[in-house]
Amino acid sequence: MAKVAFLGLGVMGYPMAGHLQAAGHEVTVYNRTAAKAEKWAAEHGGGHAATPREAAAGAEIVFSCVGNDDDLREVCASENGALHGMAEGTLYVDHTTVSAKVTREMAAAAEERGVTFIDAPISGGQAGAENGQLSIMCGGPEAAYECAEAIMSVYAKICRRIGDTGAGQTTKMCNQIAIAGLVQGLSEALNFAEKAGLDGRAVVEVISQGAAGSWQMMNRYETMLDGKFDHGFAVDWMRKDLGICLATGDEIGASLPVTALVDQFYKDVQAMGGNRWDTSALIERLRKLSAS
Known part of the structure; x- marks a missing residue:
């Protein structure tokens, strides 16, 4: 079992984070609307934090599922972003559908801090997230992907590494x-x-x-x-x-x-x-x- 953070509790992220908690992982969530994070924690028994940086502190792996390129930059690499709370040797997995350009940008920012970045966009819709039947397409280093795959399996129907950084997107x-x-x-x-x-x-x-x-x-x-x-x-x-x-x-x-x-x-x-x-x-x- 791992200590993880999950950033973004939309129609996909909310149930995905729930699957992680139900599988026995220690999950701390962050959401831009704090009331939603509080609701999730009350429902699932995990923790919640006021910023992505605080949510990521002490986490072995951080997941994000937000809206667009700018949202990813905010939760990942801003002053209060997750990367500033993550330790060297940890792993960041992004489930957002964004451009390959911002994926490479965030991967480079992560590398500067000794963090490995995996792009892992998802398909399957709200029902797939709720039922743990998502298709996950990934890009990034193979060894890091293998570590992430074992944890992502709780909400995946299929999870596959397609290639290097950006290949998932x-x-x-x-x-x-x-x-x-x-x-x-x-x-x-x-x-x-x-x-x-x-x-x-x-x-x-x-x-x-x-x-x-x-x-x-x-x-x-x-x-x-x-x-x-x-x-x-x-x-x-x-x-x-x-x-x-x-x-x-x-x-x-x-x-x-x-x-x-x-x-x-x-x-x-x-x-x-x-x-x-x-x-x-x-x-x-x-x-x-x-x-x-």
């Missing part, structure tokens, strides 16, 4: 690129079925058993048909992620025409007031277009 970009096209395709299929007067559930029951089947179809089609979009991974976050994908595509010369198009469709959803709807809300844009 680049793999997460592949994940988001694939999801964007899948959700748009599923939205078009379900909207088409509705406009054709078909029973959407009966349609999915048949086509999901063939080549069209996917995780998105099986886990989102019912709520998409019902117009319910409260699964946790918001459109605002997806646009942030797709922006990282598109910028990286420009840097490495990878063409992403479908991703660029779906990013604009998500912009339309934001204009509809759907900033906090989950990513399957693309179907609402099509319904609006069909009704006009």
Whole structure:
């Protein structure tokens, strides 16, 4: 069992930290909204701290799961950031989806203090975090990854080191690129079925058993048909992620025409007031277009 800190208690981080505490690790949490950290500690029995630096003091491994590049810089490397509370030889694991650029920046800052940095973005949504069934894609030194993997296993369905620093983030970009096209395709299929007067559930029951089947179809089609979009991974976050994908595509010369198009469709959803709807809300844009 290890003494760990967990920074960021959003819809993903809150249950992930809970899995660590339930597995017997000694967990101290930090959240920008202190009341949420206090609630977590009361619920799970761990500790909470006022700053990332205080949470990280004495920890063998620090995890973070925050919002974006600037949030990571704040909790990791600012004056009150975790790195200033960590001892030499400890490990920092970041689960945030951020740019590979900031990952390399934080890895360099960690190295200056004798801390090893692992980028470990996650996929699986709120349900995956709550059920301990996340897919974790990692980048960083192999020996450090092996140490982290044993602890991350409590909330992982699969955990894999893809390569050196930044490889985890680049793999997460592949994940988001694939999801964007899948959700748009599923939205078009379900909207088409509705406009054709078909029973959407009966349609999915048949086509999901063939080549069209996917995780998105099986886990989102019912709520998409019902117009319910409260699964946790918001459109605002997806646009942030797709922006990282598109910028990286420009840097490495990878063409992403479908991703660029779906990013604009998500912009339309934001204009509809759907900033906090989950990513399957693309179907609402099509319904609006069909009704006009």
